[in-house]
Each structure stands twice: as C-alpha cells, then as structure tokens.
Amino acid sequence: AQSVTQLGSHVSVSEGALVLLRCNYSSSVPPYLFWYVQYPNQGLQLLLKYTSAATLVKGINGFEAEFKKSETSFHLTKPSAHMSDAAEYFCAVSFDNQGGKLIFGQGTELSVKP
Amino acid sequence: DTAVSQTPKYLVTQMGNDKSIKCEQNLGHDTMYWYKQDSKKFLKIMFSYNNKELIINETVPNRFSPKSPDKAHLNLHINSLELGDSAVYFCASSLTWGKAELFFGEGSRLTVL
Numbered sequence: 001a002q003s004v005t006q007l008g009s010h011v012s013v014s015e016g017a018l019v020l021l022r023c024n025y026s027s028s029v030p031p032y033l034f035w036y037v038q039y040p041n042q043g044l045q046l047l048l049k050y051t052s053a054a055t056l057v058k059g060i061n062g063f064e065a066e067f068k069k070s071e072t073s074f075h076l077t078k079p080s081a082h083m084s085d086a087a088e089y090f091c092a093v094s095f096d097n098q099g100g101k102l103i104f105g106q107g108t109e110l111s112v113k114p
Numbered sequence: 115d116t117a118v119s120q121t122p123k124y125l126v127t128q129m130g131n132d133k134s135i136k137c138e139q140n141l142g143h144d145t146m147y148w149y150k151q152d153s154k155k156f157l158k159i160m161f162s163y164n165n166k167e168l169i170i171n172e173t174v175p176n177r178f179s180p181k182s183p184d185k186a187h188l189n190l191h192i193n194s195l196e197l198g199d200s201a202v203y204f205c206a207s208s209l210t211w212g213k214a215e216l217f218f219g220e221g222s223r224l225t226v227l
Contacts, residue, residue: 032214043118043204043218044157088155092216100206101144101170102214104157 002027004093006105011052014113019063019078021108023091026072033074034102035065038088045097047089061085086112116221120205126225127195127205133146134191135222137205144210145169146188151163151221153204160203164211165187188207 007022023095025031036044044071050057055067065076074091088109118139125133139146147170148160162170163182177193188205202223206216 011208016141019173034214036218041220043220044206044216046215047220073130090157098212098214099169100147100208100214100216101159101172102149102157102216107155107157110222 002031002093002095002103004016004105005093006089006108008108009042009106009107010111011111012111012113013081014024014112015083016080019076019081019085021076021089021091021110023065023072023076023105024072025093026093027063027093031095033065033067034094035059035063035074035076035093036090036092037061038090038107040087044090047076081110081112083112083114086110116219117210118205118207120203120219120222122168122222123220123224124223126227128227129195129197131195132191132193133195133223133224134189135203135205137188137190137219139186139205139207139217141207141209141217143207144185145208145213146182146185147206147208148188148190149204149218151204154198155200157204158173169211181197192224195224197226200224200226 003026035047050067091105119189147162161180166182202221205219
C-alpha cells in the first residue's frame with residue numbers, strides 16, 4: 001500500500017539552527033514527492049517537488065530536500081531557521097495515472113524559538 | 115487577486131442541516147479538487163474533477179455532492195450534516211489531470227453542533 005510517514009509530529013529548533021523534517025514513503029512504483037507548508041489559518045503552499053529529475057531539489061524560502069531511493073526518504077532541510085518558518089509542514093506523494101491525488105503524511109509542526 | 119478562493123471561510127451549523135461551500139479558481143486550470151482536513155490536521159482527497167467531469171470519488175458518503183458548473187468552479191454541497199463532518203475543507207486546482215502540483219484555497223472551516 002502507498003503511504004507517507006513523517007517522523008515527529010512536532011519539531012522545535014532555535015532561530016539560526018538547522019531545520020530537518022523527516023519524510024519516508026512506501027511504494028512499489030516510482031513516486032512524485034512534494035513538501036507543502038501550511039501557515040496558521042491558511043491553505044497549503046507548495047515548497048518544493050521531486051519529479052524524477054535531480055535528486056536534490058531546491059524550493060522556496062531556502063528549503064531543500066533530497067530524494068534517496070534506497071532509503072525511501074525525502075527529508076526537508078533548511079540551514080538556518082527563521083521565526084517566520086514556524087508552520088505545519090506536510091510531505092505528500094503522488095503517482096502516474098493518479099493525477100492530483102496526493103497522499104499526505106500526518107504533518108510536522110515546526111516551532112522556532114528566539 | 116486570489117488564485118483559488120473559497121466561500122464561506124467559516125460555517126457553524128446544527129446537525130441535520132444542509133450547507134454548501136463554493137470554490138473558484140482564476141488560474142485557467144483544468145482540474146479541481148476537494149480535500150478534507152480533520153481535527154488532527156490529516157488531509158485526505160474527497161473528489162477530483164477534470165474539465166467538469168468527475169474523476170475521483172474517494173468513498174465519500176453520498177451526503178456529499180460536488181458540482182462543477184464549469185472548469186473554473188467546483189462547489190460542495192453537504193446534506194444532513196453530522197458531527198463528524200466538522201473539518202476544514204480545502205479546494206485546490208492543478209494545471210491538468212496529470213499534474214500533481216496543487217494550488218490550494220484558504221479553506222472553509224465547518225463546525226457542526
């Protein structure tokens with residue numbers, strides 16, 4: 001069965017520290033992978049996507065993610081956290097012939113301490 | 115100009131009532147979706163329309179009836195509301211059916227009392 005697991009429902013970092021949000025997927029076919037961010041009381045905004053080109057993907061706001069097929073992972077990183085990065089982050093996966101049907105992980109809430 | 119707009123943003127209603135949520139996108143996209151986010155923030159697809167045609171119906175109770183009058187609009191009507199329907203409902207769109215890069219609206223928070 002296809003699924004997405006985000007390790008840690010809540011991650012807290014200090015301003016300026018490295019941000020690492022973990023995402024693993026389960027699939028027998030090649031996936032397309034996405035990270036979305038949700039700020040309080042807002043919709044989801046696409047941060048970045050992996051669509052079988054480069055395995056290291058750069059997104060908006062200084063975030064990047066690396067697709068590792070051997071580890072079935074797509075972890076999200078940012079070298080230096082800003083207070084404005086505090087939000088809920090969702091990893092999602094989709095597959096060929098499923099159009100825009102995204103299967104989401106449970107979400108990780110990122111807190112940034114001053 | 116909001117790309118994907120939903121109305122209303124908040125609905126509070128009693129069990130058994132009927133309510134509708136409207137969605138419009140001005141991106142020129144062919145495909146639109148409804149996703150439900152529950153109280154634990156888990157997101158799940160409900161419906162997808164491609165060029166006004168229903169493509170995905172994800173085993174949603176038939177009290178939920180989507181309607182797409184044209185490819186820029188996708189509405190959601192819910193009959194006989196139940197407590198478990200309380201959630202945030204997100205409308206989204208994508209360029210075409212094969213593209214999973216979705217643009218989301220701001221959500222409609224439904225509270226059933």
